[in-house]
Amino acid sequence: MSQTHRAEPAEDAPLVIDVHGLTKSFGATTVVDGIDMQVREGEIYGFLGPNGSGKTTTIRMLCGLLTPDAGSGTCLGHDIITESGRIKLKVGYMTQRFSLYEDLSIRENLAFVASIYGLKKPRQAVRETLEKLGLETRANQLAGALSGGWKQRLALAAAIMHQPKLLLLDEPTAGVDPKARREFWDEIHQLADNGLTVLVSTHYMDEAERCHKICYLAYGKLLARGTVNEVIRQSGLVTWLVSGNSQRRINRLARDLAGRSGVEMVAPFGATLHVSGANDNALQNAISPFRGDADLAWRKVEPTLEDVFIHMMQSASDNFG
Amino acid sequence: MTARFSLFRLGAMIRKEFIQMRRDRLTFAMMIGVPVMQLVLFGYAINSDPKHLPTAIFAQDHSVFTRSIVKGMENSDYFDVVALPETAEEADDLIRTGEVQFVLQIPPDFSRELQRGQRPELLLDADATDPAATGNAVNGIQLLAAQVLNRDFEGPLATLKPRPDPVNLIVHRRYNAEGRTELNIVPGLIGVILTMTMIIFTALAMTRETERGTMENLLTMPVRPFEVMLGKILPYIIIGYIQTAVVLAAAYWLFEVPMTGSLGLLSFVLFFFVAANLAVGFTFSTLARNQLQAVQMTIFFFLPSILLSGFMFPFRGMPVWAQWIGEVLPLTHFLRIVRGILLKGNGMTEIAPDLLALLAFLTAVSIISLNRYRQTLD
Numbered sequence: 001m002s003q004t005h006r007a008e009p010a011e012d013a014p015l016v017i018d019v020h021g022l023t024k025s026f027g028a029t030t031v032v033d034g035i036d037m038q039v040r041e042g043e044i045y046g047f048l049g050p051n052g053s054g055k056t057t058t059i060r061m062l063c064g065l066l067t068p069d070a071g072s073g074t075c076l077g078h079d080i081i082t083e084s085g086r087i088k089l090k091v092g093y094m095t096q097r098f099s100l101y102e103d104l105s106i107r108e109n110l111a112f113v114a115s116i117y118g119l120k121k122p123r124q125a126v127r128e129t130l131e132k133l134g135l136e137t138r139a140n141q142l143a144g145a146l147s148g149g150w151k152q153r154l155a156l157a158a159a160i161m162h163q164p165k166l167l168l169l170d171e172p173t174a175g176v177d178p179k180a181r182r183e184f185w186d187e188i189h190q191l192a193d194n195g196l197t198v199l200v201s202t203h204y205m206d207e208a209e210r211c212h213k214i215c216y217l218a219y220g221k222l223l224a225r226g227t228v229n230e231v232i233r234q235s236g237l238v239t240w241l242v243s244g245n246s247q248r249r250i251n252r253l254a255r256d257l258a259g260r261s262g263v264e265m266v267a268p269f270g271a272t273l274h275v276s277g278a279n280d281n282a283l284q285n286a287i288s289p290f291r292g293d294a295d296l297a298w299r300k301v302e303p304t305l306e307d308v309f310i311h312m313m314q315s316a317s318d319n320f321g
Numbered sequence: 322m323t324a325r326f327s328l329f330r331l332g333a334m335i336r337k338e339f340i341q342m343r344r345d346r347l348t349f350a351m352m353i354g355v356p357v358m359q360l361v362l363f364g365y366a367i368n369s370d371p372k373h374l375p376t377a378i379f380a381q382d383h384s385v386f387t388r389s390i391v392k393g394m395e396n397s398d399y400f401d402v403v404a405l406p407e408t409a410e411e412a413d414d415l416i417r418t419g420e421v422q423f424v425l426q427i428p429p430d431f432s433r434e435l436q437r438g439q440r441p442e443l444l445l446d447a448d449a450t451d452p453a454a455t456g457n458a459v460n461g462i463q464l465l466a467a468q469v470l471n472r473d474f475e476g477p478l479a480t481l482k483p484r485p486d487p488v489n490l491i492v493h494r495r496y497n498a499e500g501r502t503e504l505n506i507v508p509g510l511i512g513v514i515l516t517m518t519m520i521i522f523t524a525l526a527m528t529r530e531t532e533r534g535t536m537e538n539l540l541t542m543p544v545r546p547f548e549v550m551l552g553k554i555l556p557y558i559i560i561g562y563i564q565t566a567v568v569l570a571a572a573y574w575l576f577e578v579p580m581t582g583s584l585g586l587l588s589f590v591l592f593f594f595v596a597a598n599l600a601v602g603f604t605f606s607t608l609a610r611n612q613l614q615a616v617q618m619t620i621f622f623f624l625p626s627i628l629l630s631g632f633m634f635p636f637r638g639m640p641v642w643a644q645w646i647g648e649v650l651p652l653t654h655f656l657r658i659v660r661g662i663l664l665k666g667n668g669m670t671e672i673a674p675d676l677l678a679l680l681a682f683l684t685a686v687s688i689i690s691l692n693r694y695r696q697t698l699d
Contacts, residue, residue, distance in 0.1 A: 016589055059699060062699065063541055064541075065537065065540055065697055065698050066697055066699055067697055085543065088541060088542065088543045089543050091541070093541040095534065095537050095538060095541075097534040097537075098534070099533075099534045099536075099537050099538035101337070101533075101535055102533070103340075103341050103344045103345070104337065104341065104344075106335070107472065108340055111333075111573065112333055112336070112337050115329060115332065115333030115542065116328065116330055116333050116334075116542045116544050117542065117543065117545075118329055118330065129567075200592070258461075275342060300516055
């Protein structure tokens with residue numbers, strides 16, 4: 001995707017989130033298992049992982065909605081266990097599900113948030129937010145009547161009204177169309193440029209690539225972290241891109257390769273095939289019988305983030321699942 | 322740092338609650354509809370002293386005495402003579418099919434035996450499946466038999482006249498001389514209506530936040546549990562006063578309930594009673610996972626309240642264990658207070674024990690609910 005690369009925050013920027021060994025269980029299941037996480041000021045930190053991997057639970061522990069069973073740390077310099085009251089004042093949290101009042105109008109919702117945070121000039125804050133959203137003319141509509149994209153924009157506006165230092169976004173763009181998604185991310189980058197730290201969970205690879213740093217969570221464990229390139233490199237995954245002269249040839253190759261030792265993933269991308277494995281030699285051995293085929297062109301490429309994530313998901317399910 | 326308590330935040334909560342209340346048509350209709358419906362049903366439809374009950378007279382003796390008895394029964398409000406069966410089977414049929422409530426049997430030799438002073442038997446068959454429906458009528462006929470025949474005992478029969486009781490017993494029915502059921506029911510309705518609606522409203526208002534996911538947002542904001550609780554309770558206290566005003570107005574103008582005592586004192590007590598019910602609703606909302614469960618819990622509380630408080634059945638008629646349960650319920654104490662103030666003209670001194678009981682209940686439930694309210698999603 002075309003993206004505007006913005007300056008990454010300095011490596012010595014102060015830590016906004018600094019937690020160690022965060023653990024949370026519900027009954028017998030450990031949902032989050034000993035997570036360490038450091039996020040620097042001004043960073044956009046992507047939080048990735050399959051459904052049920054513990055992303056939402058981790059975010060909730062960071063803003064004091066859940067008490068960790070074990071672990072410690074600080075958020076904006078305040079202890080996450082004993083000072084959640086202080087953290088709440090400086091954090092904006094946008095929940096996965098729309099959690100403003102659907103039976104209140106847009107204006108009433110914003111006014112409620114402004115008063116609860118005790119903003120000095122609540123009316124002015126509401127007016128400015130409405131202007132920024134471009135919703136002045138629809139301010140008296142019920143929030144429940146808004147489309148998904150508008151609900152998301154309203155929720156974001158409400159979450160940053162009190163000018164938080166840290167923004168927690170839990171799958172903010174689920175069910176939102178691509179244009180609205182693009183605009184949403186442009187705004188996130190703008191906010192980060194002004195010094196706001198953003199932690200955002202997502203399923204979308206293009207969104208992950210727009211983050212300064214990412215981490216990958218599966219089965220409650222943190223499996224990888226760093227910049228996108230670092231995560232790809234650390235994975236040790238080797239990927240071959242195969243193109244063929246016919247779709248049928250490619251399809252047959254996919255069937256032949258699947259399940260061979262050394263081949264971990266065979267993923268079709270249109271008329272090409274991504275063949276990946278963690279062990280370079282084993283993968284070479286597995287594909288060598290097909291290398292000589294004149295109908296196929298083989299090329300070693302950098303794995304995509306998606307390849308890496310699917311690889312991590314599979315090996316995680318082998319280890320912990 | 323967030324202040325421990327902020328009137329500003331409380332104001333925001335209350336404003337929000339009022340807006341939501343206004344938009345929720347069904348709840349709004351319930352606030353006014355429930356009192357009006359209960360007033361009409363309980364005030365006009367319920368009567369624990371039914372009159373004009375259908376009666377059959379199976380007379381095997383047609384004498385002046387029989388005619389006097391029939392006449393006397395018809396003149397009393399309790400009996401309407403609707404059938405004169407010829408045979409015992411016919412009379413039995415009438416009572417079995419429920420066509421009549423009573424069958425009075427006058428035996429063949431009634432007048433002869435009466436004149437001989439042999440104390441003949443008069444048999445009143447009553448359909449006593451519902452004791453409340455027959456009780457007063459049965460008491461009535463005992464007096465009636467003696468009175469109507471009295472007039473016929475003249476001349477040689479004068480010796481049959483019943484002798485007067487050695488004691489002249491005077492019954493003085495205070496506070497409700499005519500024994501009108503409405504005087505008991507309608508003031509009590511204030512308590513019943515408030516118990517029903519107040520608990521349901523708060524329980525729903527809170528569980529709705531959880532169910533719709535807005536609770537998560539509310540919890541991330543710097544609003545205190547006490548502010549949330551008060552913000553949910555105060556608007557409904559106002560609604561409670563409006564409902565009470567509706568019932569009191571109806572009580573005064575439609576049912577002619579006397580307002581003997583101080584309405585100011587009643588309003589004062591009302592505050593604590595409404596708050597006690599709201600605290601119960603709030604507690605339920607911290608236990609219920611969804612709105613349906615909240616409604617179910619409300620029914621569990623409402624049922625003993627209406628049955629054991631003395632609203633429907635005499636409190637002193639209940640076994641001791643039931644009275645103890647009744648003593649715990651706020652409605653029991655409120656009923657005594659509201660009937661005391663309106664009918665008996667009670668003042669602070671007389672209602673103090675019940676008011677204290679209400680306060681104790683309110684305090685206990687508030688503590689439970691504040692402890693149950695979680696500031697986290699744990």
